[in-house]
Amino acid sequence: MHIPDGWVDLPTSAAAGVVAVGATAVAGRRAAAALRERATTLPAVVAAYILVAQLLVVPVGLGTSAHLIGAGLAALLVGPSVAIVCVAVVVVVQALVLADGGVTALGLNLVNDGIVPALVTFGIFLALRPAVLRAGTPHLRRRRAALGAGGAAAAGSLAAAGAATLAFVVGGTDAVPAHVVAASIGGAHLLLAAVEGALTGVILAAVLRLRPDMVRVLRTEMVGSQPDTSTEPAEVP
Amino acid sequence: MSSAHRQERAAARLHGPVSRLPPGPKVAGLVAFLVVVAVTPATAPAALAAEGLIAAAVATLALVDWRAVAGRLTLDLPLAVLALATALAGRPPHVEVAGLTLSQPGLRAGLAIVARATIGIVAVSAVAASSSVPEIVDGLRRLGAPGWFRQLVAVTARQLQVLRADLAKLRLAVAVRTGSGRRTLALASGARSLGSLFVRSTERAERLRLAAELRGGELAPAATPAGSAAAWAVALVPAALALVARVGLG
Numbered sequence: 001m002h003i004p005d006g007w008v009d010l011p012t013s014a015a016a017g018v019v020a021v022g023a024t025a026v027a028g029r030r031a032a033a034a035l036r037e038r039a040t041t042l043p044a045v046v047a048a049y050i051l052v053a054q055l056l057v058v059p060v061g062l063g064t065s066a067h068l069i070g071a072g073l074a075a076l077l078v079g080p081s082v083a084i085v086c087v088a089v090v091v092v093v094q095a096l097v098l099a100d101g102g103v104t105a106l107g108l109n110l111v112n113d114g115i116v117p118a119l120v121t122f123g124i125f126l127a128l129r130p131a132v133l134r135a136g137t138p139h140l141r142r143r144r145a146a147l148g149a150g151g152a153a154a155a156g157s158l159a160a161a162g163a164a165t166l167a168f169v170v171g172g173t174d175a176v177p178a179h180v181v182a183a184s185i186g187g188a189h190l191l192l193a194a195v196e197g198a199l200t201g202v203i204l205a206a207v208l209r210l211r212p213d214m215v216r217v218l219r220t221e222m223v224g225s226q227p228d229t230s231t232e233p234a235e236v237p
Numbered sequence: 238m239s240s241a242h243r244q245e246r247a248a249a250r251l252h253g254p255v256s257r258l259p260p261g262p263k264v265a266g267l268v269a270f271l272v273v274v275a276v277t278p279a280t281a282p283a284a285l286a287a288e289g290l291i292a293a294a295v296a297t298l299a300l301v302d303w304r305a306v307a308g309r310l311t312l313d314l315p316l317a318v319l320a321l322a323t324a325l326a327g328r329p330p331h332v333e334v335a336g337l338t339l340s341q342p343g344l345r346a347g348l349a350i351v352a353r354a355t356i357g358i359v360a361v362s363a364v365a366a367s368s369s370v371p372e373i374v375d376g377l378r379r380l381g382a383p384g385w386f387r388q389l390v391a392v393t394a395r396q397l398q399v400l401r402a403d404l405a406k407l408r409l410a411v412a413v414r415t416g417s418g419r420r421t422l423a424l425a426s427g428a429r430s431l432g433s434l435f436v437r438s439t440e441r442a443e444r445l446r447l448a449a450e451l452r453g454g455e456l457a458p459a460a461t462p463a464g465s466a467a468a469w470a471v472a473l474v475p476a477a478l479a480l481v482a483r484v485g486l487g
Contacts, residue, residue: 004312004350004354004357005274005275005356005357006274006275006277006349006350006353006354006356006357007353007354009275009276010272010275010276013275024386028385028386032385041392041442041445041446041449042439042442042446043389044389044392044393044396044442045392045396045400045438045441045442045445046438046442047389047393047396048393048394048396048397048399048400049434049435051397052397052400052401052404052434053434055404056424056427056428056431089386089389089390092377092382092390093390093393093394093397096264096361096365096376097365097370097373097394098309098365099306099357099358099361099362099365100309100312102275102354102357103267103271103357103361104268104272104274104275104357176322176323176326176327176328176343177328180322180323180326184319198428199431202425202428202429202432203428203429203431203432203435204432205432206428206429206432206433207435207436209432210433210436211436211439214435214436214439
């Protein structure tokens with residue numbers, strides 16, 4: 001979710017802002033080193049991609065809908081440092097151009113929607129990678145990769161819910177007991193995590209089929225492998 | 238490069254008093270206003286209402302498209318649910334509202350959350366409606382964003398147009414091939430077309446990088462004139478008014 005203006009008090013927003021700016025600066029430097037260029041084109045295109053991917057909404061009832069957050073997916077596709085830079089751009093564009101998410105909550109949104117899910121998803125998938133890459137047909141490996149990515153992204157989404165709850169308990173209104181906040185945010189995020197996991201898995205599987213070398217988290221193992229079109233035709237029209 | 242660019246240029250921006258304000262002061266004024274809103278406590282509903290009126294007045298001056306703002310206000314819906322939860326589960330004392338026993342501090346806090354979020358959406362809409370994306374990017378300089386980051390935001394905003402057009406083409410292709418309007422199927426194929434959209438756009442990023450290297454220059458956003466003292470004074474009026482409301486009515 002995108003935290004709006006005035007959701008938590010100013011000190012908490014400011015603290016999150018400091019964390020966010022620091023992390024983005026570090027991630028920007030690391031991304032530039034990893035891409036061996038000024039970090040512009042790839043992060044910009046991936047940030048635009050995340051914004052477009054968020055347009056695919058999944059209706060979840062009660063008139064509301066869920067959509068991909070994309071930080072976990074981006075971390076798997078381009079690595080966590082580029083992903084964090086991308087989400088920083090995404091939250092800035094959302095807050096200043098699309099009026100989605102608060103301007104004073106920019107730092108908080110970057111921590112919740114970017115840093116936490118990107119690092120958690122990437123970390124969990126790294127732990128799962130040996131199991132994903134066990135012997136098997138390319139089709140089977142891809143299926144395992146999609147499952148692992150989906151699970152990791154769902155966990156990342158839940159971790160983001162935890163961070164949002166923590167921020168609200170620390171800096172939000174004290175009119176509500178903390179466990180009620182945790183229950184309502186956590187409950188909503190069980191659904192969002194399922195959506196995030198499913199979409200991440202399907203998208204990652206599609207990229208793996210078309211250009212396996214583009215999935216950074218699996219790159220070393222799959223470099224040189226050809227696009228696999230043996231099981232079904234590729235999705236490119 | 239793509240028809241998407243033409244579309245954006247064709248969508249002529251309305252020119253009102255707010256769009257003449259230089260972007261630096263405008264973005265800084267927006268942030269100052271929203272900071273005041275964020276520190277307005279839930280116990281001062283009159284101040285929040287006054288801030289809402291200020292935001293609405295500026296948005297009217299900025300000639301916002303109120304239908305678009307109404308669409309964005311659907312972002313408030315999950316917050317309304319959260320507000321209801323805080324009102325139902327909040328601490329005592331309790332009050333009776335329409336047959337429901339609600340916690341008074343919880344109700345106040347919930348309403349304040351929705352109010353601040355709504356004010357934020359209206360205020361940002363006012364700035365977004367009266368500024369081009371390059372102007373907003375330049376305004377980020379006033380907030381201390383480094384050059385590489387501003388450049389990134391500028392390229393992203395441009396690529397967003399291109400990718401949207403790309404996705405529309407992909408979706409049309411999927412719809413034609415599957416020939417089905419079924420919702421679940423549309424979602425699954427939509428997710429898969431996002432996979433190929435990533436491949437396409439990453440390949441485009443590579444071409445963009447090459448092109449930038451060949452030109453030997455950066456993809457630098459154009460600088461806009463810095464604001465005069467008068468422009469700064471005008472841009473900070475909403476924030477000053479909000480502060481007056483916060484102190485006077487709080």
